[in-house]
Amino acid sequence: MKNLALFGKNNSGSAALSRAAALIFVLTVCGLFCLRLSEEGFSAESVDVKSTVTLSKEDTELSVPEIVKKAKPSVVGISSAFGEDSVGTGTGIIMSADGYIVTNAHVVQNSSDGKHTPAESVTVVLADKSEYPAQIIGADSRTDLAVVKINGKGKNFSAAEFGDSGRLAEGELAVAIGNPLGFELYGSITCGIISALDRTITIDEYEMTLIQTDAAINPGNSGGPLLNRFGQVVGINSSKIISDHAEGLGFAIPISSARPVIDDLIENGYVTGRPRIGISGEDIGEENARYYDLPEGVYVRFIEKNSAADSAGIEVGDIIVAAEGEIIKTMAELNKVKERFGSGDEMTVTVFRGEEKIDIRLVLSEENGHAAM
Numbered sequence: 001m002k003n004l005a006l007f008g009k010n011n012s013g014s015a016a017l018s019r020a021a022a023l024i025f026v027l028t029v030c031g032l033f034c035l036r037l038s039e040e041g042f043s044a045e046s047v048d049v050k051s052t053v054t055l056s057k058e059d060t061e062l063s064v065p066e067i068v069k070k071a072k073p074s075v076v077g078i079s080s081a082f083g084e085d086s087v088g089t090g091t092g093i094i095m096s097a098d099g100y101i102v103t104n105a106h107v108v109q110n111s112s113d114g115k116h117t118p119a120e121s122v123t124v125v126l127a128d129k130s131e132y133p134a135q136i137i138g139a140d141s142r143t144d145l146a147v148v149k150i151n152g153k154g155k156n157f158s159a160a161e162f163g164d165s166g167r168l169a170e171g172e173l174a175v176a177i178g179n180p181l182g183f184e185l186y187g188s189i190t191c192g193i194i195s196a197l198d199r200t201i202t203i204d205e206y207e208m209t210l211i212q213t214d215a216a217i218n219p220g221n222s223g224g225p226l227l228n229r230f231g232q233v234v235g236i237n238s239s240k241i242i243s244d245h246a247e248g249l250g251f252a253i254p255i256s257s258a259r260p261v262i263d264d265l266i267e268n269g270y271v272t273g274r275p276r277i278g279i280s281g282e283d284i285g286e287e288n289a290r291y292y293d294l295p296e297g298v299y300v301r302f303i304e305k306n307s308a309a310d311s312a313g314i315e316v317g318d319i320i321v322a323a324e325g326e327i328i329k330t331m332a333e334l335n336k337v338k339e340r341f342g343s344g345d346e347m348t349v350t351v352f353r354g355e356e357k358i359d360i361r362l363v364l365s366e367e368n369g370h371a372a373m
Helices: 003-007 013-039 064-074 255-268 286-292 308-312 331-338
Strands: 075-083 086-094 100-103 109-112 115-118 121-125 131-140 145-150 173-178 188-203 206-213 225-227 233-237 250-254 279-284 297-303 319-323 346-353 356-363
Touching (some): 064 173, 064 188, 064 225, 075 100, 086 233, 115 131, 121 145, 206 233, 206 331, 233 255, 279 286, 279 331, 319 331, 331 346
Antiparallel strands (some): 075 121, 086 100, 100 145, 109 115, 121 131, 131 145, 173 188, 188 206, 206 250, 225 233, 297 319, 346 356
């Protein structure tokens, strides 16, 4: 009976045996319950109560008019004022009855020289044309996602139904709703197919994995939904990543990758844990390097005050030619090396300064959503 003493030092053998039997019974019941959940197709995502974006199970396939009727009340127009004479428009998706809305970051903020400046004011226009002032909760330029919130003072807004983008198949129906070219064409619908999945595209020196569709996505559609055949939002459209050289080529951010970003923006106002150097730069390609007699690399144009780069002594005009011993010719390559680390980690970059080649050790800080890379 020595083994049974694990269940209680002072119990008799029979009592310990009873407790052991009870434990085995409980574990058996739990195992059967988990097996049943598995057989019924439940997953951690479908039971996730922490995320604002709850993924729904696929139900009945809908026609295009039925998809539009189901989804359109959750699609909004967004107007962002960046000054007296500068106003931009886009589209958004209501995520919750209390007024959280997802859109594209470039709809609610301007980006230049590594700085991301939020709009001075944001107005949301609902499907019934009622207008609400909105607060920017957070924006992430790297994923081109932002969250804004409106307050209906007790009103329940019409939240969209979200689907699992991981279940999409090439060739299936895709429907986009948005406000192309401004609110004059408010609520326009385009449809096509899922042209490709897991397209890796570099946008602003960062790689993004996207859904490709031939449903028309034009300026003003930014932030609107890409819907599956069940009328569920499976992607967030972005006109920032449309092609200027081909027709029928649009892209959307998959809900599977957008979800954790949205949750972080709501919780913290930015995506936590990302490493940051604190510079903006310009690639020096082979042709310019030869013309100006400079090494190929990343020319440092701007350094954020008190950033990792600033603290380590990187200077404007430095040319970064290596990181962790690897040759660097572009910002995208520098970002790839940086992304192996977390905030607080150390990283070595090699720069040319004048005629001198210098190794600089820096401690990566944390991105806050409004800073340089």
